[in-house]
Amino acid sequence: MxxxxxxxxxxxxxxxxxxxxxxxxxxIVMIGDSAVGKSNLLSRFARDEFDLNAKATIGVEFQTQAxxxxxxxxxxxxxxxxxxxRFRAVTSAYYRGAFGALVVYDITRRSTFDSVKRWLDxxxxxxxxxxxxxxxxxxxxxxxIREVSTEEGRALAESEGLFFMETSALDSTNVQMSFExxxxxxxxxxxxxxxxxxxxxxxxxxxxxxxxxxxxxxxxGHYSCxxx
Numbered sequence: 568m569x570x571x572x573x574x575x576x577x578x579x580x581x582x583x584x585x586x587x588x589x590x591x592x593x594x595i596v597m598i599g600d601s602a603v604g605k606s607n608l609l610s611r612f613a614r615d616e617f618d619l620n621a622k623a624t625i626g627v628e629f630q631t632q633a634x635x636x637x638x639x640x641x642x643x644x645x646x647x648x649x650x651x652x653r654f655r656a657v658t659s660a661y662y663r664g665a666f667g668a669l670v671v672y673d674i675t676r677r678s679t680f681d682s683v684k685r686w687l688d689x690x691x692x693x694x695x696x697x698x699x700x701x702x703x704x705x706x707x708x709x710x711x712i713r714e715v716s717t718e719e720g721r722a723l724a725e726s727e728g729l730f731f732m733e734t735s736a737l738d739s740t741n742v743q744m745s746f747e748x749x750x751x752x753x754x755x756x757x758x759x760x761x762x763x764x765x766x767x768x769x770x771x772x773x774x775x776x777x778x779x780x781x782x783x784x785x786x787x788g789h790y791s792c793x794x795x
Contacts, residue, residue, distance in 0.1 A: 591641045593753045594664050595746075597648070598686045599671035600679040604705040607736035608671065609647050612746045617737055634747065636754050643667075643750050662693035666757075667749040671703045674733065677714040680704075680723075687727060699752040701730040703745055708735040 597605045606628070610616045613630040629646040648661050670686050672679040683702065690698065702724040704715060717733060724731030730748055734741040 591639070591754065591757070593641065593643050593666045593750065593757075595643050595645045595667040595669065595749060595753075596662060596665045597645065597669045597671060598690065599669075599703075600673075600676075600682050603671045603673040603676075603679050604736050605647050605669075605671050608669070608703070608705060608734065608742055608745075609645055611736045611739055611742045613645070615739075632746075634750060636751055639754075641750060641754050643746070645746070658689065659693060662690070665694050665698060666753045667699040667701075668694070669701045669703050669745065669749060670729070671705050672715065672720075673706050674704045674713045674715045674720070675706055675709050680715045680719070683723065697756060699730075699749050699756065700728075701732060701745055701749045702727070704731075704733040705736060707733045707740055708737045 597609060599605055607617050609630055610618065613632050628648075629644055631642055631644045633640055633642045635641075646661060646665075668690055670683055670690070672683055674680075687700075690700070702720060704717070704720045720733065721731050723729075730752070732741050732745045732748070734745055736742060
Protein backbone atom coordinates (compact mmCIF):
# COMPACT_ATOMS: atom_id res chain seq x y z
CA MET A 568 0.00 0.00 0.00
CA UNK A 569 2.85 2.37 0.71
CA UNK A 570 1.09 3.59 3.85
CA UNK A 571 2.67 3.46 7.26
CA UNK A 572 0.43 3.66 10.29
CA UNK A 573 1.19 6.12 13.08
CA UNK A 574 -0.36 6.65 16.47
CA UNK A 575 -3.63 8.54 16.32
CA UNK A 576 -3.67 12.20 17.37
CA UNK A 577 -6.27 14.88 17.75
CA UNK A 578 -7.68 16.09 14.42
CA UNK A 579 -6.23 19.32 13.07
CA UNK A 580 -3.22 19.41 15.38
CA UNK A 581 0.15 19.57 13.65
CA UNK A 582 3.54 18.58 15.05
CA UNK A 583 5.77 21.54 15.79
CA UNK A 584 8.66 19.73 14.16
CA UNK A 585 6.75 18.92 10.98
CA UNK A 586 8.93 20.76 8.49
CA UNK A 587 6.65 19.95 5.59
CA UNK A 588 3.63 21.37 7.43
CA UNK A 589 1.31 19.12 5.43
CA UNK A 590 -1.87 18.01 7.12
CA UNK A 591 -4.81 16.20 5.57
CA UNK A 592 -7.81 15.23 7.68
CA UNK A 593 -10.45 12.97 6.16
CA UNK A 594 -13.67 11.86 7.81
CA ILE A 595 -14.64 8.24 7.15
CA VAL A 596 -17.88 6.66 8.36
CA MET A 597 -18.59 3.02 9.16
CA ILE A 598 -22.11 1.82 8.45
CA GLY A 599 -23.95 -1.49 8.56
CA ASP A 600 -26.32 -3.46 10.74
CA SER A 601 -25.76 -3.94 14.45
CA ALA A 602 -23.25 -6.59 15.55
CA VAL A 603 -21.48 -6.97 12.21
CA GLY A 604 -18.21 -6.01 13.90
CA LYS A 605 -17.79 -2.34 13.02
CA SER A 606 -16.39 -1.36 16.42
CA ASN A 607 -13.93 -4.25 16.51
CA LEU A 608 -12.75 -3.48 13.00
CA LEU A 609 -12.03 0.08 14.10
CA SER A 610 -10.32 -0.95 17.34
CA ARG A 611 -8.21 -3.51 15.45
CA PHE A 612 -7.12 -0.88 12.95
CA ALA A 613 -6.57 1.99 15.39
CA ARG A 614 -5.23 0.15 18.46
CA ASP A 615 -4.64 -3.42 17.29
CA GLU A 616 -7.17 -4.61 19.86
CA PHE A 617 -10.16 -6.96 19.77
CA ASP A 618 -12.82 -7.26 22.46
CA LEU A 619 -14.67 -10.57 22.53
CA ASN A 620 -17.18 -9.03 24.93
CA ALA A 621 -17.73 -5.80 23.01
CA LYS A 622 -21.13 -4.24 23.65
CA ALA A 623 -23.27 -2.50 21.08
CA THR A 624 -22.15 1.04 20.31
CA ILE A 625 -24.38 3.69 21.86
CA GLY A 626 -24.51 6.88 19.83
CA VAL A 627 -21.29 7.79 18.00
CA GLU A 628 -17.62 7.16 18.66
CA PHE A 629 -14.58 8.00 16.55
CA GLN A 630 -10.86 7.34 16.36
CA THR A 631 -8.24 9.45 14.61
CA GLN A 632 -5.47 7.56 12.87
CA ALA A 633 -2.50 9.00 11.00
CA UNK A 634 -0.69 7.37 8.11
CA UNK A 635 2.15 8.27 5.78
CA UNK A 636 1.09 8.09 2.15
CA UNK A 637 3.60 8.97 -0.53
CA UNK A 638 5.66 10.76 2.12
CA UNK A 639 2.77 12.92 3.31
CA UNK A 640 0.84 12.76 6.54
CA UNK A 641 -2.79 11.80 6.12
CA UNK A 642 -5.13 11.60 9.10
CA UNK A 643 -8.37 9.67 9.04
CA UNK A 644 -11.08 10.47 11.55
CA UNK A 645 -13.10 7.26 11.51
CA UNK A 646 -16.62 7.40 12.90
CA UNK A 647 -18.46 4.37 14.27
CA UNK A 648 -22.15 4.49 15.14
CA UNK A 649 -24.79 2.12 16.37
CA UNK A 650 -26.46 0.03 13.68
CA UNK A 651 -29.75 -0.27 15.58
CA UNK A 652 -32.70 1.60 14.18
CA ARG A 653 -33.38 3.47 17.43
CA PHE A 654 -30.15 5.44 17.03
CA ARG A 655 -30.76 6.54 13.46
CA ALA A 656 -31.61 10.08 14.55
CA VAL A 657 -27.87 10.78 14.38
CA THR A 658 -27.87 10.08 10.66
CA SER A 659 -27.58 13.57 9.19
CA ALA A 660 -24.79 14.77 11.46
CA TYR A 661 -23.03 11.43 11.24
CA TYR A 662 -22.64 11.54 7.46
CA ARG A 663 -21.92 15.26 7.21
CA GLY A 664 -18.47 15.94 5.76
CA ALA A 665 -17.61 12.30 5.06
CA PHE A 666 -15.06 11.57 2.35
CA GLY A 667 -15.20 7.79 2.65
CA ALA A 668 -17.37 4.97 3.95
CA LEU A 669 -16.95 1.33 4.91
CA VAL A 670 -20.20 -0.59 4.49
CA VAL A 671 -19.90 -3.67 6.71
CA TYR A 672 -21.86 -6.92 6.77
CA ASP A 673 -21.38 -10.21 8.61
CA ILE A 674 -20.64 -13.12 6.26
CA THR A 675 -22.42 -15.47 8.71
CA ARG A 676 -25.71 -13.50 8.69
CA ARG A 677 -27.36 -13.08 5.31
CA SER A 678 -29.79 -10.51 6.68
CA THR A 679 -26.88 -8.09 7.20
CA PHE A 680 -25.83 -8.58 3.57
CA ASP A 681 -29.40 -8.00 2.42
CA SER A 682 -29.31 -4.66 4.28
CA VAL A 683 -26.32 -3.37 2.31
CA LYS A 684 -28.46 -1.81 -0.43
CA ARG A 685 -30.42 0.14 2.19
CA TRP A 686 -27.21 1.44 3.75
CA LEU A 687 -25.91 2.45 0.32
CA ASP A 688 -29.15 4.30 -0.39
CA UNK A 689 -28.79 6.16 2.90
CA UNK A 690 -25.18 6.98 2.07
CA UNK A 691 -26.19 8.35 -1.32
CA UNK A 692 -28.93 10.45 0.32
CA UNK A 693 -26.57 12.15 2.74
CA UNK A 694 -23.22 12.19 0.94
CA UNK A 695 -21.69 13.27 -2.32
CA UNK A 696 -21.48 10.52 -4.92
CA UNK A 697 -17.69 10.88 -5.00
CA UNK A 698 -17.34 9.38 -1.50
CA UNK A 699 -14.84 6.50 -1.59
CA UNK A 700 -16.77 3.36 -0.66
CA UNK A 701 -15.63 -0.08 0.45
CA UNK A 702 -17.87 -3.12 0.96
CA UNK A 703 -16.52 -5.19 3.85
CA UNK A 704 -17.58 -8.76 4.58
CA UNK A 705 -16.46 -9.22 8.17
CA UNK A 706 -15.94 -12.35 10.32
CA UNK A 707 -14.03 -14.24 7.66
CA UNK A 708 -12.59 -16.40 10.44
CA UNK A 709 -16.05 -18.02 10.67
CA UNK A 710 -15.88 -19.34 7.12
CA UNK A 711 -17.31 -22.70 8.20
CA ILE A 712 -20.67 -21.11 9.04
CA ARG A 713 -20.77 -18.42 6.36
CA GLU A 714 -24.11 -17.62 4.71
CA VAL A 715 -22.77 -15.18 2.12
CA SER A 716 -20.20 -16.38 -0.40
CA THR A 717 -17.18 -14.33 -1.40
CA GLU A 718 -18.50 -14.35 -4.96
CA GLU A 719 -21.79 -12.77 -3.86
CA GLY A 720 -19.98 -10.03 -2.00
CA ARG A 721 -17.67 -9.35 -4.93
CA ALA A 722 -20.57 -9.29 -7.40
CA LEU A 723 -22.51 -6.77 -5.33
CA ALA A 724 -19.44 -4.58 -4.95
CA GLU A 725 -18.80 -4.63 -8.69
CA SER A 726 -22.42 -3.79 -9.49
CA GLU A 727 -22.37 -0.83 -7.10
CA GLY A 728 -18.88 0.40 -7.99
CA LEU A 729 -17.39 -0.37 -4.58
CA PHE A 730 -14.06 -1.66 -3.43
CA PHE A 731 -14.45 -5.08 -1.79
CA MET A 732 -12.65 -6.95 0.96
CA GLU A 733 -13.41 -9.79 3.34
CA THR A 734 -11.93 -9.22 6.77
CA SER A 735 -11.57 -10.70 10.22
CA ALA A 736 -11.32 -8.27 13.11
CA LEU A 737 -10.55 -11.28 15.31
CA ASP A 738 -7.37 -12.35 13.53
CA SER A 739 -6.62 -9.05 11.73
CA THR A 740 -7.03 -10.45 8.21
CA ASN A 741 -7.24 -7.57 5.67
CA VAL A 742 -8.30 -5.03 8.32
CA GLN A 743 -5.51 -2.51 7.84
CA MET A 744 -5.59 -2.97 4.08
CA SER A 745 -9.32 -2.19 3.94
CA PHE A 746 -8.93 1.13 5.73
CA GLU A 747 -5.77 2.07 3.85
CA UNK A 748 -7.37 1.44 0.45
CA UNK A 749 -10.19 3.85 1.31
CA UNK A 750 -7.83 6.45 2.78
CA UNK A 751 -5.51 6.29 -0.24
CA UNK A 752 -8.44 6.57 -2.64
CA UNK A 753 -9.63 9.71 -0.81
CA UNK A 754 -6.11 11.15 -0.88
CA UNK A 755 -5.79 10.48 -4.61
CA UNK A 756 -9.20 12.00 -5.34
CA UNK A 757 -8.44 15.14 -3.36
CA UNK A 758 -4.96 15.45 -4.84
CA UNK A 759 -6.37 15.39 -8.35
CA UNK A 760 -9.08 17.94 -7.53
CA UNK A 761 -6.89 20.48 -5.76
CA UNK A 762 -3.89 20.24 -8.05
CA UNK A 763 -5.04 23.24 -10.09
CA UNK A 764 -8.12 24.41 -8.21
CA UNK A 765 -7.82 27.13 -5.57
CA UNK A 766 -11.59 27.53 -5.60
CA UNK A 767 -12.06 23.88 -4.66
CA UNK A 768 -9.73 24.30 -1.68
CA UNK A 769 -11.64 27.34 -0.55
CA UNK A 770 -14.90 25.40 -0.51
CA UNK A 771 -13.63 22.71 1.82
CA UNK A 772 -14.62 23.21 5.44
CA UNK A 773 -12.15 22.53 8.21
CA UNK A 774 -13.91 19.34 9.30
CA UNK A 775 -13.57 17.84 5.83
CA UNK A 776 -9.95 18.41 4.87
CA UNK A 777 -7.23 20.69 6.16
CA UNK A 778 -4.29 21.57 3.98
CA UNK A 779 -1.35 23.48 5.34
CA UNK A 780 0.38 23.59 1.95
CA UNK A 781 -1.05 23.86 -1.51
CA UNK A 782 1.26 21.43 -3.27
CA UNK A 783 0.01 17.88 -2.72
CA UNK A 784 1.77 15.08 -4.53
CA UNK A 785 -0.36 14.38 -7.62
CA UNK A 786 0.89 10.79 -7.86
CA UNK A 787 -2.04 8.41 -8.11
CA GLY A 788 -2.42 4.69 -7.69
CA HIS A 789 -6.02 3.51 -7.92
CA TYR A 790 -6.52 0.36 -5.87
CA SER A 791 -9.22 -2.17 -6.50
CA CYS A 792 -9.26 -5.16 -4.28
CA UNK A 793 -11.07 -8.37 -3.62
CA UNK A 794 -10.62 -11.25 -1.25
CA UNK A 795 -8.29 -14.06 -1.91
